Amino acid sequence: MSIKRQYNLPNVRLQLDGMNPSMIISDSAATGQRPLMSIVTNVECHFSNSEQFLSGGREFLDSLVRAVSQYGQEVLSGIPHPLAHEPAIVRLMKGDKPDRHLLVSETPDGQTVNIHLNTLELFDLVDVVDQFCSDMRTLPDLQLTLEPISRRHRLADVPAHERAMPLMSGVGSLAIAAVLLFFLPVPEVTIPEDRPAESTEQTDGEDLATDDPPLTPEDEADEEAADEETDELAATDAEDPPAQPTGDRISRRELEALLTDAEPIEDPTELDFIQRYLFREISGNWDDRDAVTADLAFRVSATIDGSIVAYEAVDDTPASADELTPLPDLEFAPTQAAIEAREAIADYKVVFTRNGVLQINPWAGYQGRPGYGETIDDPDTLAQIQDDLIDTLRDVWDEDGETLGNDLIFRVGVTESGAIADYQPQNNAAFQLEGNTPLPDLLTPEAAGIARERGSVIPSEPMGQFQVIFKEGGRVEVSPF
Structure with a gap:
């Protein structure tokens, strides 16, 4: 009997295919419990931030569970685990940034698969493995042994007198400052007197003094013309506000308004189809992959027809790095019709990796499992x-x-x-x-x-x-x- 088990979190999905002996099938049917999976034939670990995923058999699963557990223990404790980085089918290690982690897997044909995770994705992976290990109806013979890290791997403690030194220095400085301040005289406080209010009223037959020279007839004519021009501009602005669209051209402000006000596309099936469309469009136009020597990340906004309407560099990627990607050539400026229709927008994280691999995933992940559209069932x-x-x-x-x-x-x-x-x-x-x-x-x-x-x-x-x-x-x- 073939059995499929899945353990899902927003960023990670662990899928197991396996079977059980026929004697256990009847026992499961009699008790009403799920069938017991005692043999695993295939394991797949998918990540929302990558088109790649890891796969293998029982040895791969054992190595994955061991690597995730040991590295998770290392991250939570802050103490390097002595076994976390030994050679294995699956390894987890620190990435190039404090919040980045590298998951490395060796395939049966000797190839290496590298998947970069942020801390949120790492802990989703830890949680998924924990779900699997807690499932008593799946591979009950799997034993995960966690042992406390030996005291010899702890970082050296700071001696007590050194830890107390900053406190004692602070107390001593405070005491010295208090003694010095004791001998300073108390400043006298002077209450300010009220000043009489100055009159701004004009007396009869008396002009207010001014430093401006009198206007000549030519100056008066120029001033009247300037006032008339100002009134005309104000009337024009009132009749035609600058935010109103003109023709099919779209301004940067109108684009920002479109992205801010547009309804987000959240349906997982629609997100999945747009993602595949974008992947083929961008990958097919990414020619000079060797020019990318560091991972370049962008937030890309697209409409339901797959048009890229905006993008911005993220994760410390320089804005000028877009010239190394096909994004400038694929960006499509929305028309006024798009603004009036308030087209829905889907945001994706697009990463051009230094290994020449393109990664595209929904910016906020999937809120549910994607489907495949209308299906033929006959x-x-x-x-x-x-x-x-x-x-x-x-x-x-x-x-x-x-x-x-x-x-x-x-x-x-x-x-x-x-x-x-x-x-x-x-x-x-x-x-x-x-x-x-x-x-x-x-x-x-x-x-x-x-x-x-x-x-x-x-x-x-x-x-x-x-x-x-x-x-x-x-x-x-x-x-x-």
Whole structure:
């Protein structure tokens, strides 16, 4: 019996696939409890800030639990854990900033996957592992042993007399200051006298004194003309306030108002489709990846049709660094129609990593689990689509397809006409080797209505969802997702 378990937090999702012996199935059914997962076949750890995710088997899971627990103990105690940085399948270590942490995993083919986490994401990972370890119906044989760190690993204590020295110095200084102030005379306080109010009234037949010279007739004419011009400008401003839009041009102030007043896109499915659209747009236009020598982070605002309407550098990224990215070329200035329609906005964190990997995630994370739009559920229709998909992929996936010994697993969305309109890697090998598969060339999102020209990147046509596995030797497997 196949069993799937998931442990979710806003920034991390831990997913386990496994099974249990048949004798335990009947016991679970009799007691009404969830089936006991005693064997794990696949483990995946997903992060909201990265398209990459970690995967493996039981050894990977054991190493992940051990690394997270030891490093979490180190962070909370402030004392370096003696075993946290020893060689292992999964390791956690401090990043390049105080609030950054580096998660490193070794894949079976010898590759290294690096995922950068902030402190909030780290503690979500700790919490997810804690949820799993507390689940008695999942791998009850897993034993997590936590031991106190030996006293020899503590930082040296400051001697008591040194700790007391600042206090004693402060008390002594206060006493000396008090003695000196005792001999100073008490200052006398003088109450100010009230001054008579000066009259500003003009007496009969008397002009107020002024230092200005008398105006000539020419000066009076110029002054009257200036007053008339000021009145005309004031009347013009009153009739046409500067904030009103003019034509199709949009000012910076109008753009800021649009971003401030626009309704945020929060639907997880819409956020997910916009994210995939942005990833392909930005990744496809990021040519000179070697020019990026440090991670560059930006907050990017996009509309429902995938248009980038604004972006700003974040996390100490210089504003001028956008020239190393395709963002300036992809930015789209909204029109007055967009302002009048008050288009909804979705914000994403986009990171151009120094390793040439693009990372895009919703700025505020997902408030729920993303879906795949309207789905085709008719069994006969799905069977026909599946047969057509197998024929299509087998024609283009041959024995020369390189997988480096891995199974490349994808979720693929197919329209009723058989067009591949959406797909998403489901393991780290698929993410790394996506370009080796025929999927990028076969992708036609317009077939499902996913197009900027239509005004939305959310599919308007239903799709059947399938799991596609590309294997070595030109083999391909397709099954319902």
